């Protein structure tokens with residue numbers, strides 16, 4: 001399934017649907033309604049472990065959602081109450097797992113702790129038609145080991161609770177390629193997960209699920225910005241921390257960049273940082289971003305790999321930002337979906 005929060009663009013949802021993705025991981029009533037409206041035949045899975053009761057009820061009764069995640073007895077009681085004791089639920093118990101291999105942790109907030117999982121799995125089993133176990137290793141997991149470690153937690157939990165499990169959901173966290181962050185090929189992740197899956201004490205008919213966000217949409221879009229001013233090695237651009245560059249500002253994420261100028265500059269590259277357009281110092285992207293040394297006000301820059309958590313995070317703070325979207329068909333600035341040699345070429349584009 002696709003984790004909608006990474007990029008809720010209706011155009012993208014339609015592309016994913018046309019490419020064969022039938023299940024959607026939604027986390028709020030807004031996402032439930034969006035997917036329901038955009039893809040009326042899609043299967044919704046409400047995978048946020050802390051939900052509003054009225055959101056559960058509307059998802060279940062008005063939008064046909066039957067799959068819910070939970071990490072506490074209170075949430076289980078909420079789901080049972082809001083669905084009026086429904087007998088057709090798939091309930092996924094979220095386990096707390098380490099985020100050690102990931103660039104963005106999801107480890108502190110959600111997930112049942114080892115001491116609580118036995119009772120919770122047992123209670124969920126009573127209420128569920130199908131019982132699942134899910135986890136999230138954190139976003140941009142740079143090693144497949146993140147998944148084998150988490151699957152070991154799953155194995156312990158199943159053995160301890162001695163319940164029949166119908167679904168294992170390995171969550172999101174599958175990486176994309178960014179400057180300075182080149183993960184192993186996705187095949188390595190799939191092999192690791194399959195190996196761990198084969199050793200689990202689950203029934204022959206159990207299903208293996210995943211809910212990637214980033215890996216399915218990071219390559220989907222670029223942002224074109226204009227340089228409004230240059231001060232030494234600092235470029236003042238017209239998007240930033242409150243726009244599509246939230247991750248570049250707040251967690252120092254680097255994205256591939258290229259100058260869009262004709263004729264092309266033949267100056268050598270140097271390192272720049274960016275200031276966004278709002279009036280405060282927080283609106284700063286440290287980079288470094290490598291661009292030709294003769295870049296100046298009026299130049300345009302393509303910032304690539306912003307399909308995941310880029311436009312999804314935009315605000316209209318201070319009146320900045322643009323809604324102009326242009327559909328293009330050229331290759332993304334980096335890709336995890338090319339063969340090894342093509343990948344080397346694509347990564348050259350990033351680092352040149």
Ligand SMILES: *Cc1c(COP(=O)(O)O)cnc(C)c1O
Pocket residue numbers: 003005006025047048136138139140171172173174211212213214215
């Ligand atoms: C954010 C999220 C995802 C997607 O994570 P990625 O790192 O983008 O793959 C999947 N499942 C849940 C429950 C999430 O919160």
